[in-house]
Amino acid sequence: MDAVESPERRAAFEARIAAGEVIEPKDWMPEGYRRQLLRMMSQHAHSEVVGMLPEGNWITRAPTLRRKIGLLAKVQDEAGHGLYLYCAAESLGVSRDEMLDALHDGAARYASIFNYPTLSWADIGAIGWLVDGAAVVNQTLLAKCSFGPYARAMLRICREENFHRRQGYEIVATLARGTAAQRAMVQDAVNRWWWPTLMMFGPPDAESANSEALMRWRVKRQSNDAQRQWFINLTVPQANAIGIELPDPELEFDAESGNWKSGAVDWDEFRRVLRGDGPCNHERMAARRRAHEEGRWVRQAAQAFEARRRTRAPREISTTPRREPAHV
Numbered sequence: 001m002d003a004v005e006s007p008e009r010r011a012a013f014e015a016r017i018a019a020g021e022v023i024e025p026k027d028w029m030p031e032g033y034r035r036q037l038l039r040m041m042s043q044h045a046h047s048e049v050v051g052m053l054p055e056g057n058w059i060t061r062a063p064t065l066r067r068k069i070g071l072l073a074k075v076q077d078e079a080g081h082g083l084y085l086y087c088a089a090e091s092l093g094v095s096r097d098e099m100l101d102a103l104h105d106g107a108a109r110y111a112s113i114f115n116y117p118t119l120s121w122a123d124i125g126a127i128g129w130l131v132d133g134a135a136v137v138n139q140t141l142l143a144k145c146s147f148g149p150y151a152r153a154m155l156r157i158c159r160e161e162n163f164h165r166r167q168g169y170e171i172v173a174t175l176a177r178g179t180a181a182q183r184a185m186v187q188d189a190v191n192r193w194w195w196p197t198l199m200m201f202g203p204p205d206a207e208s209a210n211s212e213a214l215m216r217w218r219v220k221r222q223s224n225d226a227q228r229q230w231f232i233n234l235t236v237p238q239a240n241a242i243g244i245e246l247p248d249p250e251l252e253f254d255a256e257s258g259n260w261k262s263g264a265v266d267w268d269e270f271r272r273v274l275r276g277d278g279p280c281n282h283e284r285m286a287a288r289r290r291a292h293e294e295g296r297w298v299r300q301a302a303q304a305f306e307a308r309r310r311t312r313a314p315r316e317i318s319t320t321p322r323r324e325p326a327h328v
């Protein structure tokens with residue numbers, strides 16, 4: 001791709017966007033568009049991968065075999081989401097190694113929500129219901145974004161995120177109709193996860209530095225506040241249906257707008273956690289760096305295997321029917 005920017009090229013690009021065209025990696029794009037997408041997609045990939053850590057913590061402690069299988073599959077799904085997104089981001093000309101180095105050096109961000117601890121089994125339900133639920137809202141919109149590889153990755157990811165949301169809600173609903181101790185445990189989990197989930201949509205529109213350009217380029221299809229409101233409107237009736245209280249005394253239905261009006265989000269807390277001062281920032285990054293180091297031999301072995309496979313002539317496909325091994 002020729003990177004030279006001229007007013008004509010820029011105007012042609014903006015016209016394509018305005019006409020609803022999808023931009024592909026080989027198409028000309030302004031450097032600002034490429035940089036913003038790379039920032040969002042790599043941050044999104046990092047969030048999928050770091051997001052495995054708080055939940056992975058509970059795989060060995062899931063209360064039943066069925067719950068363990070479900071959680072294991074969900075955590076594996078998140079690893080897959082990270083891989084799709086790293087691949088999609090690589091189409092913008094940066095390698096996966098460079099993106100991972102930026103994460104491990106602390107130069108790149110991931111979603112601040114994953115810096116909160118998972119203190120009880122009910123947190124796994126609350127994360128699935130609320131955090132994956134918020135991801136579904138955000139990613140449904142990204143599936144319609146103007147950059148082809150990102151939009152396509154989102155389509156498949158959204159289907160899986162929806163499943164995670166339903167799985168989380170089922171855990172929360174089960175605990176909500178359980179014993180008094182279970183009800184208290186799940187209410188406590190929702191109390192802790194509600195506000196950080198609302199922060200996932202990013203700062204209020206008035207303070208969102210990148211929003212204007214992203215909306216014009218159709219990378220972002222709705223503002224942070226609009227997405228947050230959409231999520232609240234979806235979630236309040238779900239909480240009411242199972243007798244869970246959302247920890248916001250100011251939450252009130254506004255008949256005129258049809259929206260559930262919420263109280264003020266503590267944006268100081270959001271900025272503090274983003275700066276690295278959340279409850280688990282250090283723990284998460286240490287675990288991520290350790291996992292990367294401990295997985296080095298696996299990556300090297302996979303690369304060596306692939307290099308050897310490429311140097312060999314393709315084998316003829318055998319036409320002899322295969323038999324099951326005899327039982328002993």
Ligand SMILES: [Fe+2]
Pocket residue numbers: 048077078081157161
């Ligand atoms: Fe995911």
Ligand SMILES: [Fe+2]
Pocket residue numbers: 078132135160161164
């Ligand atoms: Fe998920």
